[in-house]
Amino acid sequence: MLSSLSWLALEVKYLDPAVEFYTTQLDLPVRERTETEARLGAGDTDLVLRTPSGVPRGGLHTHYAFSIPGAGYDDWFERLAADFDLHEERFGPVRSLYFYDTEGNCVELMGSDDAGEGVTGLVEVVLEVEDLDRAVSFYGSLGMETVDVGENRTRVRLTAGPFDFELWEPHLGLADARGGVHVDLGFGVESVEDCVAAVADEGLSVERRDGWARVRDPDGHYLTFRE
Numbered sequence: 001m002l003s004s005l006s007w008l009a010l011e012v013k014y015l016d017p018a019v020e021f022y023t024t025q026l027d028l029p030v031r032e033r034t035e036t037e038a039r040l041g042a043g044d045t046d047l048v049l050r051t052p053s054g055v056p057r058g059g060l061h062t063h064y065a066f067s068i069p070g071a072g073y074d075d076w077f078e079r080l081a082a083d084f085d086l087h088e089e090r091f092g093p094v095r096s097l098y099f100y101d102t103e104g105n106c107v108e109l110m111g112s113d114d115a116g117e118g119v120t121g122l123v124e125v126v127l128e129v130e131d132l133d134r135a136v137s138f139y140g141s142l143g144m145e146t147v148d149v150g151e152n153r154t155r156v157r158l159t160a161g162p163f164d165f166e167l168w169e170p171h172l173g174l175a176d177a178r179g180g181v182h183v184d185l186g187f188g189v190e191s192v193e194d195c196v197a198a199v200a201d202e203g204l205s206v207e208r209r210d211g212w213a214r215v216r217d218p219d220g221h222y223l224t225f226r227e
Helices: 017-025 069-081 132-140 192-199
Strands: 002-011 032-033 037-042 046-050 062-069 085-089 095-101 108-110 121-128 146-150 155-159 164-168 184-187 207-210 214-217 222-226
Touching: 002 121, 002 155, 017 032, 017 037, 017 046, 046 184, 062 069, 062 155, 062 184, 069 095, 069 108, 108 121, 132 146, 132 164, 184 192, 192 214
Parallel strands: 002 046, 062 108, 121 164, 184 222
Antiparallel strands: 002 184, 032 037, 037 046, 062 121, 085 095, 095 108, 146 155, 155 164, 207 214, 214 222
């Protein structure tokens, strides 16, 4: 059902330093900007930085991952180590580095097999949930498949193919990261109505407009579907 991750929105207190962080440290281009919001490019996904000026607000203390070509991983590590206390993890042959942005979001750069240079996509988002089984059921209804369950049963990893979610009950993860609260996400989907029908009974609210629909999940995260 979910064919692409269109955007991840983060709430920022002050827009200028947040934009400077992502354009300077990660070379993300600014695609669009207003007084209260900036859309930056991460491959085919927008990273949206938004001041607290309305609802949906954007996520707080969200952990998420950008993909970078594995061949450029060492260069990124050397570049960022000059300014940040980096945390590194290995997942089989894949290396990831973690650091924090101006708003306390834990940013991960995950080495991948992608060709090219720079940040090539946004491939993982971590959501904080109150009831793990309920959240897994909700996102499973949207076609996401469970691929890993944490040993202490406080987290579950799901995939939609081009991107992954981790659902965390409240705890500190790798690099002391936390799952995001009231996160705003956008998706490209095969059918808006099929997505709404799959989760409408479990969602807190449903808003329909011409060409798109927005559902609020049981933990207060906002999901917008567009064909």
